[in-house]
Amino acid sequence: MTYSATTKSTKHVPQRSCTVCRVKADKPDLIRIVRSPEGLAVIDTAKKLPGRGAYICPDSECIERARKSGKLANAIGTVIGEDFWPELLSYAENFSVSKDVKIRSVLGLARKSGTLLVGTENIERERRKVLVMTASDCSEGVKRFAASRENIALGMGSDELSEVIGARGGVQIVGLPLASGFAKKIMSLNIAERGNAI
Ligand SMILES: [Zn+2]
The missing domain is CATH 3.30.1230.10 (YlxR-like)
Known part of the structure; x- marks a missing residue:
């Protein structure tokens, strides 16, 4: 790996x-x-x-x-x-834990609960507004896809993102319905870390 x-x-x-x-x-x-x-x-x-x-x-x-x-x-x-x-x-x-660790844990839980949207196709298919999160090494195309939505750049590459969500590999982008508790949790973690709104 x-x-x-x-x-x-x-x-x-x-x-x-x-x-x-x-x-x-x-x-x-x-x-x-x-x-x-x-x-x-x-x-x-x-x-x-x-x-x-x-x-x-x-x-x-x-x-x-x-x-x-x-x-x-x-x-x-x-x-x-x-x-x-x-x-x-x-x-x-x-207990001091980094934002990334918490985000990883939320993504893992979201995946297990079936809430996590994996890949651009699944995100596009979702009718509700989606928070998208991109791997640090995602392609320009994926970056453009994310830019038109509420988005967060994750502090991990696609290999690590794939591992976190238990996927086989190559996952560059994931999404969560903005109204879901998971998305709210991730946004609150992100805001807490950066000290400003996304
Ligand atoms: Zn736990």
Whole structure:
């Protein structure tokens, strides 16, 4: 697999999957929860504690799903008390993750839910207004296609974009209906990072 020199993946950071949404991310960008010797769920802030652990996105949606589904409790093999969840939520809020990591996670979820439009044809077929996102190495044609729409240039090349959404490769552009929660999330991340509206 080839990566453009500007992507993070060239650093070979170990990858882990979120126990809840299964999205793969760099290990430092996920929160590790471990079962303590006393059988309690503990946030492994240094990611060094021994014991049965599991990873989760620093995302309130994943945390809420973990609470409701019991997936995190199953993964670490213990019962998780109700008082643990607010602690995990506030930890997640302060957890520093780059915009790109969050966008990757949203794109992965959008793909799994069937909301993500992959390629210009699918975007064109969508009747609602679409937010389009282009790979950093997309063609001039794709750039022109994007320019006439609400668009965001992603900080990843097409190989990485394809991998993020579980496609075979060569994906240069993806889209999300502007009215969808996924598009709103991505726009809010983008605005938060740049400090201005797109
Ligand atoms: Zn997740």
